[in-house]
Amino acid sequence: MKNAANSRSRSHWRSKLLPADAVVTGTHGLRSRKGRTLLTAIGIAIGIASMVAVLGISASSKADLIAEIDKLGTNLLQVQAGSNLFGESAKLPEEAPAMVRRLGPVENASSVSRLDTDVQRNQYLDDNNGLDVLASEPELLDTLDGAMAQGRFLDTGTATLPTVVLGSVAAERLGVRTLDGGPTVQIAGRTFAVIGILEPLPLNPDIDRAVLIGNEAAEDFLGAEVIPTAIYLRAIPELVEDVRSVLPRTANPADPSEVNVSRPSDALEARAQVDENLQNLLLGLGGVALLVGGVGIANVMIISVLERRGEIGLRRALGATRRHIALQFVLESASLATLGGIVGVGLGSAVTYTYARRQDWLVDIPVQALGAGVAGALVLGALAGLYPAIRAARLDPADAVRPA
Amino acid sequence: MTVLDLTAVTKEYPGSPPVRALDDVSLSVSEGELLAIVGASGSGKSTLLNIIGTLDRPTSGQVVIEGTPVADLSDAGLAGLRSARIGFVFQQFHLLEAITAVDNVATGLLYQGVRRGRRRALATEALERVGLGHRLGFKPPQLSGGERQRVAIARAIVGDPAIVLADEPTGNLDSHTSTDIVNLLRQLNDDGSTIIVITHDQDLAADLPRRVTLSDGRVVDDDAHLSAFRIPAGEEPAEARGVTS
Numbered sequence: 333m334k335n336a337a338n339s340r341s342r343s344h345w346r347s348k349l350l351p352a353d354a355v356v357t358g359t360h361g362l363r364s365r366k367g368r369t370l371l372t373a374i375g376i377a378i379g380i381a382s383m384v385a386v387l388g389i390s391a392s393s394k395a396d397l398i399a400e401i402d403k404l405g406t407n408l409l410q411v412q413a414g415s416n417l418f419g420e421s422a423k424l425p426e427e428a429p430a431m432v433r434r435l436g437p438v439e440n441a442s443s444v445s446r447l448d449t450d451v452q453r454n455q456y457l458d459d460n461n462g463l464d465v466l467a468s469e470p471e472l473l474d475t476l477d478g479a480m481a482q483g484r485f486l487d488t489g490t491a492t493l494p495t496v497v498l499g500s501v502a503a504e505r506l507g508v509r510t511l512d513g514g515p516t517v518q519i520a521g522r523t524f525a526v527i528g529i530l531e532p533l534p535l536n537p538d539i540d541r542a543v544l545i546g547n548e549a550a551e552d553f554l555g556a557e558v559i560p561t562a563i564y565l566r567a568i569p570e571l572v573e574d575v576r577s578v579l580p581r582t583a584n585p586a587d588p589s590e591v592n593v594s595r596p597s598d599a600l601e602a603r604a605q606v607d608e609n610l611q612n613l614l615l616g617l618g619g620v621a622l623l624v625g626g627v628g629i630a631n632v633m634i635i636s637v638l639e640r641r642g643e644i645g646l647r648r649a650l651g652a653t654r655r656h657i658a659l660q661f662v663l664e665s666a667s668l669a670t671l672g673g674i675v676g677v678g679l680g681s682a683v684t685y686t687y688a689r690r691q692d693w694l695v696d697i698p699v700q701a702l703g704a705g706v707a708g709a710l711v712l713g714a715l716a717g718l719y720p721a722i723r724a725a726r727l728d729p730a731d732a733v734r735p736a
Numbered sequence: 737m738t739v740l741d742l743t744a745v746t747k748e749y750p751g752s753p754p755v756r757a758l759d760d761v762s763l764s765v766s767e768g769e770l771l772a773i774v775g776a777s778g779s780g781k782s783t784l785l786n787i788i789g790t791l792d793r794p795t796s797g798q799v800v801i802e803g804t805p806v807a808d809l810s811d812a813g814l815a816g817l818r819s820a821r822i823g824f825v826f827q828q829f830h831l832l833e834a835i836t837a838v839d840n841v842a843t844g845l846l847y848q849g850v851r852r853g854r855r856r857a858l859a860t861e862a863l864e865r866v867g868l869g870h871r872l873g874f875k876p877p878q879l880s881g882g883e884r885q886r887v888a889i890a891r892a893i894v895g896d897p898a899i900v901l902a903d904e905p906t907g908n909l910d911s912h913t914s915t916d917i918v919n920l921l922r923q924l925n926d927d928g929s930t931i932i933v934i935t936h937d938q939d940l941a942a943d944l945p946r947r948v949t950l951s952d953g954r955v956v957d958d959d960a961h962l963s964a965f966r967i968p969a970g971e972e973p974a975e976a977r978g979v980t981s
């Protein structure tokens with residue numbers, strides 16, 4: 333009998349809060365205290381903004397780096413004569429370039445010979461300018477996929493004449509900004525005409541710092557013995573590693589260990605790796621900011637529960653269950669944090685955009701980071717609101733409606 | 737028909753020694769009654785009203801509302817009962833400051849799962865009944881004390897509850913406004929609402945059909961003599977009112 337009455341009465345009188353009303357109720361406190369809402373959301377906004385900016389900026393920089401690497405190609409290999417026991421830089425066998433060229437997957441190869449001399453703008457100077465004089469071949473430009481800033485590269489004609497092509501850094505250090513007026517440089521007391529200046533070669537800073545002359549000119553005008561010190565080569569992209577592994581034996585069969593093989597694009601890729609470590613550190617800092625923001629929300633919600641005893645009592649009197657009260661405060665906390673998340677995502681994107689544009693990078697703001705930023709804020713807010721919500725739900729309704 | 741039936745209700749608050757706020761209170765209220773609960777401060781009036789309103793449970797004794805023993809209901813069950821069958825009016829109004837009069841009154845139906853449009857329509861009607869049809873869009877800070885209490889009363893009656901409970905509804909109002917509010921309660925009672933009102937004000941209480949006097953948690957007087965004049969001859973007032981103490 334008792335049970336029958338019980339179940340009947342429950343089906344008659346049941347508290348019910350429609351989902352749309354739950355949302356309106358859950359944001360009521362925020363709308364009635366706008367200033368506090370904004371101030372509290374700032375913590376979360378800053379945390380999310382910094383994380384989005386870190387991800388966005390590093391993605392943009394990486395996108396830029398990857399685009400650059402893609403453009404430069406990852407199939408350039410460099411064979412260098414190692415230094416011998418006495419620290420003198422060794423030379424490669426004279427026939428090494430030909431041997432390397434003979435490898436099937438090698439598309440093209442060019443060698444350079446470092447000459448034991450230096451270069452000055454004129455005969456009165458004797459600067460230690462750190463520039464190398466390299467004897468080279470006309471194909472080098474192709475192999476390096478380089479471009480001319482001004483003038484032209486060595487060709488079969490100019491390679492036999494006292495002419496030079498300057499790397500970008502070399503041109504700057506020598507003070508040659510233009511080919512107008514026929515600039516010249518002095519190498520071992522002889523005058524060489526500058527016929528071209530190279531664009532920077534991101535994969536080959538050694539060439540940027542070099543003054544290039546033709547092999548024949550080196551022999552004819554400087555009396556140098558042209559023996560290769562480095563070989564640059566392009567391999568078929570899929571077989572780069574295979575080529576790399578056989579290069580020491582091919583270039584110097586007598587002494588493979590005297591040969592250093594490197595892949596210049598690896599250095600650029602390593603830069604992307606280093607960024608990743610920094611990025612994790614910054615993300616961690618953003619996470620700490622977020623956590624502090626979450627604790628801030630929890631604090632404000634606890635204060636809010638204390639201040640709103642009357643409202644809680646009223647709602648209980650109007651028929652809200654403990655669950656309805658808990659839901660209201662969890663929703664309030666979650667929407668507060670979500671607001672912060674949305675502001676933070678906007679802010680982080682703006683920072684990324686501005687920074688990337690200023691660096692002349694491609695702007696790459698990861699969409700997942702934006703979604704995760706807002707969703708993460710929501711979850712964080714709900715968690716932060718849990719304890720205050722439980723306290724609100726546990727308030728004794730008779731106590732809560734009593735005048736303070 | 738009996739709307740409310742209390743039998744031997746006792747309420748003790750823990751402490752040393754425990755406070756016995758209600759002591760063996762029995763009370764029966766029929767549909768359509770308007771009764772005042774009077775008594776000195778601390779006599780247990782609010783405690784009694786909270787127990788009638790199911791905001792609190794008695795330490796012992798039985799509370800039956802519209803035939804349902806309240807003790808059988810879970811916490812959520814009590815909330816459901818309150819949402820549909822009980823309306824509250826508080827001394828300090830308890831209005832939500834940020835929303836309009838209509839929306840405040842509409843919260844009286846919020847936890848019954850009534851849709852917003854219907855809530856607002858019913859809230860508008862309720863505000864018209866309490867004479868505030870011209871203040872629908874006003875927020876509480878823009879209303880006078882008497883108007884705020886009318887909004888609170890409209891919120892209490894909007895769901896057409898079985899009992900309206902008012903704890904010192906005139907406690908924060910001047911005497912003139914208090915009379916208006918009591919007259920409004922009488923008018924709502926004439927329209928059929930069952931109303932229990934706590935008041936300190938002996939003059940206001942004297943006008944009401946029935947007065948239950950508490951002292952130290954006990955019912956010391958249940959005086960229905962004024963309303964006796966309205967009851968058809970031959971009926972015993974105490975029985976008509978279901979007084980069992």
Ligand SMILES: Nc1ncnc2c1ncn2[C@@H]1O[C@H](COP(=O)(O)OP(=O)(O)OP(=O)(O)O)[C@@H](O)[C@H]1O
Nearest residue numbers: 749750755757775776777778779780781782783784
């Ligand atoms: N939560 C509580 N804990 C302990 N004692 C309480 C509690 N609530 C009320 N009391 C005590 O119970 C007694 C009755 O209190 P109650 O609030 O019902 O009185 P009241 O008649 O409404 O008084 P007033 O006219 O001042 O509002 C008082 O002695 C009060 O101190």
Ligand SMILES: [Mg+2]
Nearest residue numbers: 781782783903
């Ligand atoms: Mg009281």
